[in-house]
Amino acid sequence: MENIILGNLNDWGIVLEKLEKLSETNELDNCQDELIRLLRFDQNWRLREAAIESLSFVKNPGLNLAREVNTLIKRKDLYYDVRILATDGLEKLAAAIVGNKVFDKDILKQFIRGIVKDMDDLLASPEPPKFHDALKRSIYQVKKIEAAM
Numbered sequence: 001m002e003n004i005i006l007g008n009l010n011d012w013g014i015v016l017e018k019l020e021k022l023s024e025t026n027e028l029d030n031c032q033d034e035l036i037r038l039l040r041f042d043q044n045w046r047l048r049e050a051a052i053e054s055l056s057f058v059k060n061p062g063l064n065l066a067r068e069v070n071t072l073i074k075r076k077d078l079y080y081d082v083r084i085l086a087t088d089g090l091e092k093l094a095a096a097i098v099g100n101k102v103f104d105k106d107i108l109k110q111f112i113r114g115i116v117k118d119m120d121d122l123l124a125s126p127e128p129p130k131f132h133d134a135l136k137r138s139i140y141q142v143k144k145i146e147a148a149m
Contacts, residue, residue: 006034012044019050023057032058032065039068048072049082055089060100063111066093070115074122080131087138090115098145105149112146 005022006015019038022028028035035058038051052072058065072078072086094115098108119139123132 004034005031006038009038009041009044009047012047015047016050019054023054026057026059028054028058029060032062035065036068039072045079045082049085052082052085052089056092058093059096060102061093061096063097063103063107066090066097066111066115069093070118074118080128084131084134087119087134091138091141094142095145098149108149109146112142112149115142116146 006018009015015038022031035051035054038047041047052069055061055065055069069086069090073083073090075083094112097103098112103111116139119135119142123135123139127135
């Protein structure tokens with residue numbers, strides 16, 4: 001059975017406190033499934049934003065966490081501010097994943113190319129300028145990460 005650390009997500013105040021404590025104590029690496037759970041939870045925007053903001057505290061992110069953040073960026077049913085926040089988070093995750101050198105180089109290249117393709121697809125679609133600007137900034141950084149591999 002999965003270890004539920006954050007508890008009932010409907011008790012969002014308690015969840016935010018636990019998330020903050022996990023961030024402060026550098027324990028988020030062991031709670032990536034819980035972060036994914038928060039990112040998927042559609043009933044509370046505060047939890048999703050807090051999860052995205054806490055991504056910078058994850059020192060050894062996994063591909064599943066990064067893929068979930070990438071999924072948020074592509075979700076057209078979400079508001080643009082959270083999608084923009086997710087582009088910044090994904091950029092940081094991608095840098096950490098490549099920098100940790102835990103994964104096979106071919107897997108990393110495929111992963112980075114997937115991010116670039118998804119962002120290129122979004123740039124080719126009609127989106128507001130502020131979202132396009134965020135995508136352009138992030139894709140530039142992700143391509144720099146790819147070039148350094």
